[in-house]
Ligand code: HEM
């Protein structure tokens with residue numbers, strides 16, 4: 011019978027719930043929108059990271075899989091940046 | 105299971121070689137369809153102001169020609185050989201997921217037939233160009249159902265491609281024979297590996313694009329008709345896929361050319377390692393150059409500049425590859441056989457295509473040649489010249505292996521000569537009339553007549569050359585001399601078995617040590633083969649086609665199709681519950697760097713990656729629309745109930761906890777807690793979906809509907825897509841619970857639960873971001 015890190019899983023869950031509550035709190039205190047957007051996206055990224063690392067077992071699994079994930083993440087960021095940066099609002103003349 | 109014969113064998117087969125043959129016949133059929141369309145519109149263009157085709161018929165012909173050739177002919181032609189040859193080249197008995205392999209094929213076939221059906225609908229086939237540019241392809245300009253039907257066919261094809269991609273990645277990464285390290289993989293297998301890696305990341309975004317377009321067309325949303333999204337959004341979604349797609353098409357051919365050169369120069373490729381590295385670099389760069397198809401749009405000049413440079417830099421790795429190929433001939437005892445002739449043809453034509461591509465990548469020049477026959481010539485040199493010639497090399501190279509017979513060498517060489525002349529006669533004149541606009545059904549300029557007539561003549565010569573091939577290959581089936589195991593004296597594994605190979609490829613499993621191939625003797629008892637047959641992949645594809653067709657044309661048909669689909673899926677899962685299709689996990693195979701992966705887990709991981717790319721494009725659409733609607737986009741908390749959304753988020757996070765606990769309990773062999781955890785997950789999932797439904801209804805009452813404005817459309821589409829993924833997860837969960845009840849999961853067997861967890865957590869991650877972008881900001 012293998013030893014399974016049950017407490018760790020529960021701990022991560024507590025953290026995820028805590029971060030979610032923090033996100034909601036950030037909305038309720040009405041901070042400047044730029045700060046809110048940055049904060050909320052960062053927190054979402056942290057939460058996603060914890061799920062991937064501990065629940066999807068990336069921490070223990072073959073690193074090669076993490077590379078696939080990072081590649082998808084890279085393309086996702088690339089897409090978001092080029093698609094927003096390419097639009098008329100973001101144009102600067104060179 | 106019993107061996108089937110005749111028609112039943114082909115309808116139910118899961119053997120990779122049978123499926124390869126099915127791909128071969130089907131792709132040649134679509135090649136013929138696409139080719140006939142081309143010959144028809146070439147006739148129209150042979151004379152100015154001809155009226156062989158009306159403007160509308162002309163547009164339909166070129167659109168379907170492009171779609172069919174790129175997606176249903178040339179890529180699947182490559183996958184015919186991939187299916188047949190790759191498992192043998194790596195020393196495997198079959199693909200990792202034989203049943204899914206059959207599913208890939210049947211989805212491919214029926215998606216192609218669905219697309220072709222659009223010719224017979226009122227208004228005809230799509231006439232919007234293979235790039236489906238909006239606003240032309242939105243209902244206001246092209247209301248005919250054919251445009252939607254073909255878009256749905258494309259969605260079906262993407263499903264086929266995704267399943268195939270996952271299958272090939274898992275197969276090549278984990279089923280290599282002992283000793284078959286990465287550096288020993290044959291070039292063709294490498295080519296297919298790069299192809300499927302590109303597919304893994306490229307197809308999700310275009311699926312998202314066609315998905316949004318279909319929703320626009322069926323439900324009246326405005327993603328592509330609004331000034332805020334519109335044409336730019338589409339071109340991003342299309343070309344992020346479109347450019348890598350040209351390498352997806354090309355990569356298998358490069359692999360073939362590599363193998364063929366090695367065999368016929370009788371020595372290892374010059375700079376093999378550098379070819380592979382260059383190949384990898386080019387594949388990566390191909391994702392960050394696509395804006396070169398959008399130079400003429402009002403895109404940010406900085407991005408335009410960067411992508412012009414990255415585009416030009418891609419010629420460096422391709423230069424390395426081509427030079428290595430050429431140097432491989434140096435001091436070699438070359439044997440000139442048909443496959444080698446086609447391989448050389450492929451290299452020569454690729455060089456022309458590549459050099460002319462560099463002209464396109466200059467922003468200044470592109471202003472003049474965009475949308476002209478110059479571009480048509482450029483990409484046909486690359487796609488037809490380099491790729492199709494490479495694949496014809498494959499046809500002749502592996503024909504003796506597949507049939508056990510030699511083709512007629514003289515006819516083969518004649519085919520090459522006529523094809524090469526015909527091809528250049530067809531496309532070279534198009535460089536000369538670089539001022540003539542493409543995609544226009546006629547012209548008035550006198551000077552263009554001779555070149556157009558040459559091109560048309562070349563087209564017919566090129567087309568005729570294929571008849572020689574078909575004649576040769578069919579005739580040689582009967583009269584060809586026996587080929588023997590290894591007619592070319594090649595070194596790769598497919599030549600170490602009989603021609604054609606036995607169903608399980610090798611009587612004794614191969615093993616590589618150093619440069620030696622040996623076979624496990626296994627006490628002289630050959631491997632016992634088990635055939636797996638199932639009709640489900642075919643039926644599933646038929647029912648999907650029926651329901652898509654019915655969706656557009658005839659609702660009762662949709663109902664029948666959907667019911668069939670449900671029945672087939674249920675049967676498929678029941679087959680699995682009763683373990684009717686168990687293929688033992690192979691032992692001793694080379695798996696590095698995926699040593700901890702079993703088949704199922706790896707497969708689900710790859711599925712997750714492709715899904716991640718689909719969502720990436722949806723998030724991209726969100727950010728593009730939001731930035732363009734800056735000032736008008738509603739503040740999230742003003743529309744959505746943050747607390748309710750928060751509670752739902754916590755519910756979903758909790759369900760992730762219960763899943764990860766389920767995996768842990770399965771590993772610990774605790775059946776009872778495993779069942780409780782899975783059950784809890786199910787209930788949490790239901791509650792999440794229930795709350796979601798409640799929210800949707802409330803929003804609808806407030807006038808926030810699917811079509812009310814872009815922010816609302818996007819909200820429903822993205823959360824709806826997420827919910828659909830949850831429902832798919834719940835179906836899988838039902839299956840797991842049934843299996844857990846039967847007590848199959850224990851310390852040794854928990855793959856299913858673990859694989860499900862990876863998917864479920866991914867769906868959770870998507871929600872974490874959806875919650876942030878819609879509710880909190
Ligand atoms: C390797 C095989 C290649 C294939 C299969 C290929 C295919 C294509 C296709 C299909 C198009 C036309 C898109 C359309 O308007 O419908 C195209 C255009 C283009 N290609 Fe290639 N290409 C290849 C190589 C290259 C290379 C090596 C370069 C540059 C170094 C290049 C640069 C371009 C550019 C800039 C365009 C846009 C031209 C325009 O629309 O005005 N291509 N290519």
Ligand SMILES: [Cu+2]
Pocket residue numbers: 346347350393394396397
């Ligand atoms: Cu391109």
